[in-house]
Each structure stands twice: as structure tokens, then as C-alpha cells.
Amino acid sequence: MFRLQSFVVLFLWFPLALITASPVQERADHFLALANAGYQALYRVNSEAQWAAVTDVTPEHDAAAEATGKAYAAFNGNPAIINEARELLTREKELSELTVRQLKQLLLNAAEGPMTNPDLVAKRVTAETKQASIMNGFEFKLNGQKITANQIDDKLEKSPDLSERKAVWEASKEIGPALKQNLITLRDLRNGVAKEMEYPDYFSLEVAAYGMTTDEMLKMLEDWMTTLRPLYLQLHTWAKYKLAEKFHQPVPKKIPAHWISNRWAQEWPGLVEAANIDKYFEGRKPEWTVKTAEQFYTGLGFPPLPGSFWQKSDLYPVPPNEKRKKNTHASCWHIDLEHDIRSLQSIEPNARWFFTAHHELGHGHYFMAYTRPEVPYVLRLGAAPGFHE
Template identity: 30%
Template sequence: MEKIVLDFLQNRINKLQEMTSALFKAHWEFSTTGTEELQKQLISLKEKLAHFLSNEEDFQKIKDFLNSKIDNDLIVRQLTVLYNAYLKHQIDSELIQQIVKLEAEIESEFTNFRANYNGKRITNNQILDILQTSTDEIERKSVWLSSKQIGQRVAPLLLKLVKLRNQVANKLGYANYYSLALQTDEINEKELFEILDRLKELTDEPFRKVKEKIDYNLAQKFGISTEKLMPWHYSDPFFQEIPNSDDIDLNKFFKDQDIVELSKKYYAGIGLNVEDILARSDLYEREGKDQHAYCIHIDGEGDIRILCNLRNTEYWMNTLLHELGHGVYDKYLDFNLPFILRQPAHTFLTEAIAMMFGRLSRDPQWLKEIAGASPKLVDCLQDQLRWQEQLALLIFIRWGLVMVYFERELYKNPEQNLNRLWWDLVKELQLLKCPANRENHPDWAAKIHLGTAPVYYHNYILGYLAAYQIEATIKESLQIPHLINEPKIGSFLIEKIFKPGARYHWNTLLEKATGRKLTPDFAVQVFK
């Protein structure tokens, strides 16, 4: 029996590797050029993969194998991962084609979108520049509004896609696509929202207090009362980042630096080489290129690349360290594992590693030892930097809760007034005011994840929780105060986190690595 199962697995997994490699390569080429020809190729490859995973006979065999007595844990794990991949594709070919086409259309809209600001096309980086530096309220409001233009364009497509995804879920016996996606991603919906609800409760009062301080400082900066502060007074279009402060400008630490070289230096110091990843990557902005950032493992054989739109700012230093965190996770997987297990134990765990490294761009010791900042200057800023760590965590958790709660309700009832739902959540969780008439605009659709990475945002929140848990374990087990210039850090991560890949359920891996299942306790200590 075991040989029959192994032969089946080898055959299907080999085909899966071939198709996903072609798909990821096409995705990379499309996001770096944005051409219509590549978009068509991408659609074709997505349809091909979806049709492969929709095979009813294969799916039944996988179920039968899982119901039989197999003593080999590695085989059972492969079957489990394969089962989850097949399950959400058990639909007819016409529905597959409609979904793939809409997903590609939405992705194309975001890839090629440049906001229209005063008659000129401007990039996301230019939008951020204005929101981070301008004191002209009219300019800030205009550029903030321009950043939302993409929402108006993709909202009808996204709503249609949500309804099609729900059709898939309903046919498979699920209430909606959100529940199906969590199930196939090995996340228990009830347990997830128990954690999120607890996080909301734990952060209500700390966030209210820091928001009052933020608003007081912004009101002073713009010469207005706190009651008149609007979303465009903050430093990014969604208030997911720390607003710029006159007291501490982190960009000055990177203004004259080569941040790519800094990233090489840092990772080499902890025993992780990233030069090969960077050599294959596309790092700087240009017309026709996706304006966001991501890491991709093309072939499951070590062809790992990152896409960025770098500038010499703290934001992009953070982003570069973050994406390389994804990269080293993939690079140091055990390539002797079967292809289907040659991936992180869970998406949120690779996010955890990325976040753990990304936030070092604000770490005092990192700024001194890696960025070469003046120790005297950094020591003077020590309290503000620690305060910024608290701010970053609180601001992102509250923003993340907006996304997660909204998306869950989006799939539960796409016919409701989503514009009002969005702003109700923004007002409740981020304590932002809704500008006049914005409840008549689909600002929620301006966030790329809803269309191109559905049911994903909870991974960022869980990633933050796991990041602090893993970091605390490293510091305790290695008896070190900082995640800097210690090759044993890389060795720990390779052996405990990276190398096992997906051979264990994510909570089993986390318990093996840290001695505990996932807990918010370590992250909560930061803002206590």
C-alpha cells in the first residue's frame, strides 16, 4: 500500500512542481513589466494549475489514502497538504476560468496603476513622500484622495470575484470562502478570532493612549485642533505605519547609505548569506513595474528573488530586511524534503521571520553596529526608539484588525453597505475620522490584498505574535541581548524553523522550536 501511495505522490507532486514553477516565473515577469502578453500567459498557467487540482479522481484517491492506515508520518503529511490544495479547487472548469480571469484583471490594475494627482501620474513612493513630508493640508488631502482612486476602479471586479469565491465555498459545503480558505490553510476560525478578539481587548486602552499622543503631536505640527485631524494628516494612506515625528527622523540614518549593502552585512553577521538572492532580484522602481514588495521562490529548488522599489529611507530599509527574511527562510529549507513540504510550516511563520528582521531598522543597537550611526546620537534617541517599537506594534495590530474583521464580513455578506462597514471599523479600531462623503466611496478596495491575496491579513498579525515569541526564545537559549553579529542566530533558525519546512503542523513546529504553542504573551509585553 505504501508503495502505491508513494508512486501517486511522486507523480502528482512532480507535475505540481512543474506547473507552479512555470506560474511563479510568469508572475515574476508580469509584475516586473506589466505587459498584456504576460498577463494572458499568467491567466493560462493559473487555469492549467487550477484544472489539475480540480481532478475529482485524484481528490478521491487522496481522501482514501488518508482514511487508510499509513504509519509513515512524512507520507501522511504530504497527503494532508495535498488534500488542502485539492479541496478548494473541486469546482467546474467554467467557474475556474471566471475566477482566474478576474484575479488576473485585478492584479493587472494594481500593477499598472499610477495615481492621477493634479493631472500627473505619480507612484506610491511619491504619495508616501508627500504624506511623510508635506505640511500643506490641501496637498496632503489631494494626494490622499488620489491614492484611493484604484479602489473605485477595482471595486466592481472585486465584488464579482468575492461572489464567485463564495460560490466555490458553497458548492463544497462551506458557509463562505473565508471559512473555506482558513480551513484549507490549517487555521481554526474560532480559535483565530478568539486570539484576535483578545488582542483587540488588550490593545483598546494602550492604543487609545498612544493615539492621543500622536494626535496631540500632529495637531501641533499642522497648527490645528485634534478634532480637525483627518486621515491625510497621517504618514501613509491607511494609517498602518508610525507617523513621521519632528523629534526623530529615522530616514537620516539611511539617506547616504547603500541599504542593499547594509542588508548583506547584517545577514552575513548572523550566518545567513543573502547575496545570491539579491543578485536575482529586481530592486528599484520603474514604469510598468509592480509598486509593492514581495519575495518569491520560483522553482522550489533555490531560485529565490525579491521585488522592491528601493529608496534610501527607513521604510525601504525595513522592507528590504523583511523581504530577505522571507528569502532566507526559503533558502535554508531542507531540499531533501518532498517538494510539497519544501515550504514554510505556515505563511504566518515566514511573516514572523520577516517581521522580526524588518523591525531592526528601528533597533538602537542595529543602528549603531550595522548602519554605523553615531552611538552618542542613538543613545540620545533610545527612549524614542523604544517608544516607536511600541507604536509600530500597536498601530499595525489595530490596522490589521480592520482588515481581518472587514474581510470576514465581506465574505459573509458582500451585499451589505461595505463602504460604511469599512469606515465604521476604521473609526472604531483606528480612531480615525471619516471624511465627508467617503462612505460613498469604496476605499476598502484600494487595499491590494483583498483581491490578490484573499484571507491573508491575519497572517501578519499572527506573524507579529510569533516573531516576538521566536525572538525571546533565541535570546534566552543563546544568552544574547540582541539579534546582531552572532552566527548562532542563523544556526538556530536553520535547524529549528527553516529546515523542517512543512513536515509538521505549524503549531507543532512552533512548540518544538520555542517550547510553547503560539501565544500573544510575548508581543503583549511590548506595549505593557
């Protein structure tokens, strides 16, 4: 009987022994619990300040964004976090996959503002804030008169007058000279913080977020270009002829940028006859556009966005009689890495914003999918920086 009891005790204990965390795993668990809690708290504070800075551009909001940006960097780039993460990763084989992913993400976060060189980090945050402020509050002008980003897009989409199109396109690019000088400063500061964490340059740091080296990324892109080049050349040639026909011009060797109806040439719309859905937006309010986008996702079985999304988002253009300035580029924000999800847009009732609203709300539903207990705060992001797009 004694031998049987001993066997039962041994049998029951043996599986527990297998699943008991090793000392290094326990050490990592304690460290990551603290790191995740601090990260989420400062992420929220910084996001709130950045949100205020993009939705209401003022010196006060810029100053707050800079202050929280420095606090956020001070936490992420703390040498204690860097050293502990590196030390734990020397025993990677003794750690769970989830633990390893968190440790590597902490080091990527740290590389954006390593406090091994606090003066460099402070200068970078200041320069980033300045650059964002210029962009957030920039006023486009056409022939000396203010023109909104929506008006620019409308004219490039509809105007048949090449002279007007060129003037509008050039107006859309006037932000470039305003950003150029500080961008050069930022280039050096970004490269500097990357080198602090032993990356040769900032591009290498950005590529590391994909789990790749610079050589691997460039080879992948070169392979894509080689594969796509024959098709692209055919499409480019066809597009040149269609656009020349549309504007009654000789076929150019290169397509003039203002011939394309998208100011970034992200898309080349209007080259073929297609369904005109703009008529379905006539008489509609902007609210209908974004609510329809939400219905698309709930129709697929996704849960609705939190009620706070509709209360806290900034979805529509600033009224003409208001002096408030806001960033005009659509985006979606996971403010607290929990349920505070917001979107910044300037929705008008047309097909262009209909598509954009669907895109931005898609980000929101990704954020909701990440908001679950088994996903640590530092990993509540896309599988790679380009994943959501």
C-alpha cells in the same frame, strides 16, 4: 546452534519488520512522489508567467499568466488528486505525520481551483488575472499629473501641508474604484470554489490554512482585541493629541487618515523625536541599500542569496524615460521552490526602503531554509500564511 542462528535471524528481521512501510503508507508515498513532482513543475511555470506579468505589464504577459494559472489550477484541483488524498486521510492513523501534512496541503491547494467545477475555476482565474493587471499597471495621479508610489510615500512622510496631504492620500486610494467592480465578481467566484470543497465561504478556506475553524479564528482575534483595547485606546488618544499639535489643529474625535505618514496606517511614524537615519543614505546608491540588507543576514550566519537573485530580481524603480509598468508593492518570490529566488521592489536610498529591503530579503532566507531534500515541495511554505510577516 540451529536455535541460536534462528534467534539471530529473527532478531535482525524484527526491527526491519517494524520499520517496513505499511501498504497504505507505500501507496501514499507513491502518490505524493507524483503529486510533488507535478506540483513543483507547474508552480515554476506559473510563477515565471506571474513574474513577467508583474514586472512588465502587457496584454501578452497577462494572457500568459492566465493560461498558466489555469494549468496550475487544473493540476492542483484534479479530481483524482482530491479523491486519492481524501481516501488516504481516512486511514490517517496508519500514515506518518509528514504524509498527513502533505495530503492536507494538497486538499487546501485543490480548494483554490477544484476541477469538480472547471467552468467556475476558469472564470475565477480570468477574474484574478484581470484584477492583478489593473493593480499592477495602475498609474496614480495628483492634480492630473502622474505621481509614483514612492513620491506619494515621500509626501505623506514629509509634507506639513494638510491640504496637500489630503490630496496625496486621496490619490493613493484612487485605485479602489478601479478595482471595485471586479472585486465583487471575485468575491462570488472565490466563495464558489471554496463551497466546491465543502467550505461555507472563502474566508473559511483561508482560515483552514492556519489549521483553525472560522469560529476559532474569530474567537482568537476577539480575545486579542479585548486584551489590547485598553492599551490601544490610550495610544490612540495620545496620538490624536500629538498629531493635533504637529499640524496645529483641534484634537479630533477620530484621526484623519491623511494625518498619518503611512498611507495604509500600518505604522504611525513621526510622533516622537527619534534618530534621523535618512542622513546616512545621502549620496548612497539604491544598490547599497539592498546589499546592506543582505549583509545583515550573512552577518547572522545565514548563507548568501543565490547569485541568480541579483540577476533576475527587479529591485529598483522603472526609469522615468521607460514606458514599462510594474507592480509597485514590494514582494519576494520562490519561483521554482528551489534556488530561483527573486524580489520585486522599487528601492530608493532612504530609511523606508532600508527597512523594506531587510523585510523582503528575510522572505528569501526563509525560502532558502525550506529548500532542502527532507521538505517536500508542497510544504515549502510558511508554517501559516501569516508566518513570514
